[in-house]
Each structure stands twice: as structure tokens, then as C-alpha cells.
Amino acid sequence: MMAIGEAAGLKLGKATRDAFGAALKDLGNEFPNLVTVDGDVGNSTRTEVFAKAFPTRGFNVGIAESNMVGVAGGLAAAGKIPVVSSFAAFLLCNAFDQIRMSIAYPGMNVKLVGSHAGISIGEDGASQMGIEDVALACSMPGMTVVVPADAMSAKKATRAMLEHVGPVYLRCGRIELPEIYTADSPFEIGKANTVKEGKDVTIIANGLMVGIALDAAAALAKTGVQARVLDMHTIKPLDEEAIVKAATETGRIVVTEEHLMAGGLGSAVATVVARTKPVPMEFVNVGDTYAESGDPLGLLQKYGLTAEAIVAAVKKVRSR
């Protein structure tokens, strides 16, 4: 199997979690109220990069996600900007009610960062894979949900979430991803980036699937199909304008994400399409299943998160 982004001619870069950790440290002086709260996986989520540079501002409360989120809520109520992180699965699933009660409901200025999202974490297996985190985060009123596609956008998203006042969920991944953006590329919460223009179909993707969508677009181009690729890095609030434009101009939409079908990007986009400009849609995602241990690319292959699967979905949606 080819590396992600290889067919599109992209160069492999850092993982989004690495870019996030480095960015956090770089922003430590500019945001004196920034603190981190960890559940003893700071070396995995990369908040330890910040905590080592600013030791009085990093709190590791142990393997106790519920308390971790509550402590962040208290810190925020007292004027701090807490970045609370764990594996996406443990943060959103274990501490869901604490996020609801201590952060979302009172509208606390807490930044939730879930690393190890998706099935591409690989060998650790399904218990460690956050594949329902986006649905859970999006379900909460007032929550902003961001899924960056590469290291550069993860770096920019880190600044953007600190500048944003209110609760944010930032989803990061474990593995290295191709470089899609440069330092000059725009990144604005709630505004999709068109990473490739096209008129025949739009592939709406986020996270790791953006690179794979670009691979699919390269393959489609060889068959004469010009696919537009939208990086919908913000699922909430959703860039409805870009979706309506895509539906209107390309008439077909495929949505792809490294997440369950239920409650993810696909559901969010479909709701907008149904309400505004109904067009045929197809979906490429984890579906309705838990995954398993294995190498990351092998898992993506087995669970259908590939350029080939996107190409097949494009063919199907164009035939409807």
C-alpha cells in the first residue's frame, strides 16, 4: 500500500499531535493564562512539551479523566485557559458528563485535545481508538470541533483555539501525515479550505482523510474526473456556505472521515445538504464497527479508508 499523500505527490510531515505540542510550547509566553491538565498521558498527547517548558503551569492529576476535566473547569472559572488532553477515546468517552456539566453547559473557556483519534493509531487496538469522539463533542451545545489535516494546520488550529473564547475540541492523530499546507495557508475556525479545485464532484474530508482524498482526486484526474477537495477542518460550526457552493457547482458530494458514520462529519454535511441543496451523497468512514490491532496503513485498508474506496464512492455518486 502506498503512503498517504504519495499519489498526490505530497511529502510526509509530522503528526498533528506533535505539531500541537510544539505549538503549545511556542504560545506559552504569549498566553500567560495557558495551563495544561493531563491524565498521565502527556508524553503521548505531547502536552509534556509545554509542561516541561512551563513546569508551574502543567498539572498531571493522574489516571483520572473525570477529575482532570473538572479541575480544568475550575481553572477556567478562575480565569485560566486550560488545555486538557488525553487519548480522544478516554477524554470524550470517560469524561463525557464532566465535559457536559463542567465545561459545555457553563460555557467554560477550556480547550479539550484528544490525541490518538481514529483507527490509524494502529497496534494498540480498538480500546484506544477514538472513533465516536467527534459525535460526542458535536452533541454538546456551544462546543467548537476542529479536526486538522496536517501538522501546519494543527499548529494554526492550536493558536486559533486559544484565541477563541469558549469550549473547543481539537482532534489530533498519532501517525505522521503528508504536508498539505504551507506557513502562508489560511486557517480560520469555521471556514473550510479548498485544497483542490474541481467541477465534477466534491470530496469533503477532514483529518487524515484529506491527504487520502487528494490521492483519490489524483487518481480520478487520470480518468478525466475533476474532483474538488474541501478540507472541512471545523465540523462545528460548519461552513454551510462552502457546502452549498459545492452542492450547487459540482452536484455530487462524497464525505470521508476517520470516524464512525453516526454523528460525524458525514451526518453534519448531510443535514446541511438536505436542508439547502439536496444532491446525491456517498460516505467513506469507519461505518458502524469497532476496529482491531494492526499496522496503521493495513487498518485503513481493511476498514475501507482508502483512495480506492473514495474513487469507488465517487463513481457511485456520479452514477445516481
Place this chain on the structure above:
Amino acid sequence: MADATKQSIDQLKETAKAIRRLIIQITTEAGSGHPTSSLSAVEVVTALYFGGFLRHSKVNPRDPKRDRFILSKGHAVPVLYSALCQAGYYTFEQIMTLRKLGSPFEGHPNMKQLDTMEASTGSLGQGLSLGVGHALACRLDGFDSHTYVMMGDGEMGEGQVWEALASAEKYRLANLTAIVDQNGYQQTGATKDVLDLKPFAAKFDAFGWHTQVIEGNSMESVVEALTKARAVTDRPTAIISQTKKGFGILPVLEPTGDLNYHGKPLSKELAEKALALLK
């Protein structure tokens, strides 16, 4: 930051009585709520707000240097609304809108509605973690603010509480006091029957907290315990406040055969009897 109000013990007892009257009045008017869970906590809340412990400001309720009181057992919020009314934050007419559509005096504390509420609570077990966060932030900012968190004894069944106890000990948060309003009952019965956590105080001790067990409906005991707690400078403090659910109107509750009397208001008739007792 304004100094805390400091009443004498006799004055505090009168204030407690006035707060109890308000609790009965507003919950009976609302037609729902948790008057008995509120009544057990009256002495502690009264002592905090009127006994010289809690520095708070009507002008700027969110003053960063204030002391904090987080009501983790959020269903007892009538005691807090009543204390704040008694302290002049709100009028009687305002708190009589308790639980009505459009009222900021909701069934459980909502900090977005009222700047006097330190936390939005109601899902039990979460207030102490918030208190740890406040205490850490105050320490980082160099403020000598103290954070008090009140929990119920039934609430101690929540695992998060024990996570919070451990983390407060890790950071030696001497600016944090947990108060357990141990009224002995929870929704479906006596706490000892539902989930007995005995030995209770020993657990706090074992978690490294300075622990006191007191008679929580005795104003003298409460004031003494709060004073002692503030004198501890090397670790967080816990006050196990042994109370009676519905304290102050027990002679009215006894004939109903329901000493728990959980989550329901007094009828107008019972309320009148209760108010007569609290004259």
C-alpha cells in the same frame, strides 16, 4: 475585596432561622424541589456567609480575589438562594420565582444565569474537582482566596470525588475545604443502606486530608470547625458535618412517617406549620 460579614453566634442562629423560613417558602411556592436537603446544610452555609469566613462582594461577585463556595450537591440550592437573599443579593420576590420558566433561580445552580453561583452543578460528584481547579488557579495567581466545596454524603458514592480528594492532596491545597453535609439520607433511603462508606471520616484521613467530624446543625460546632480549618496551612481540610435532613422542622416531618422527605416540597398546610416552628 470587602471583609466578610461577621455575626455573633446568637445572630447567626437567628439568620439560620430566617434562611430556613425562606427555604420553606420558596420551595412550597415552586411546588417542587429539595427543602429537606437544603435544611440540613443551613448552619454551614449561614456560618460561611455571615460568620466572617467567606469574603464576597455584592458589587463584584466574580472578584478574582474572592473566597469561593461551590455547592456540589446542587439540588440543595434553595439554601444558597435563601442565604444570598438574606445577605441582600436578591429580594424575596426574586427568589420566589424559583424553578419557574424564565427565572434565573433554576432548580439547580446555573452559573451562566447568576454570577453568585460558582458552578453549574446537579450531576453529583463534580464540585470538588472544580474546587481543586479554583484552588490551583488562586495559588498560581498568588491570591489568598479560600475555596469551600459542599457535598452530600450520598454524593460520595461518585468515584470522581475520590479522584479529586487524591489530587488535592497531591498539590497540598491548604486553600481548599471540603464539607460533607452528612444528613444520612439519599434519594431512595438511608445512606448506610444504599451504599455505606463507613468508616467515613477515616477515608478522608487516609487520603491525607485534615479531617474534622462535627455536629453540623450546631452553630457553635460549625464556627469552631471552620475556624480550625482555616488554621491548617499544609494540606486540604475536610469537615464531616453530621446533620439531620430536614433539621429545624423535624416535628412537622415526623407525623408524615417520612424522615427522608426527599425531593418534594411541603404542602401549604405543612409549610404553615413549619414556619410557625421557625418563628
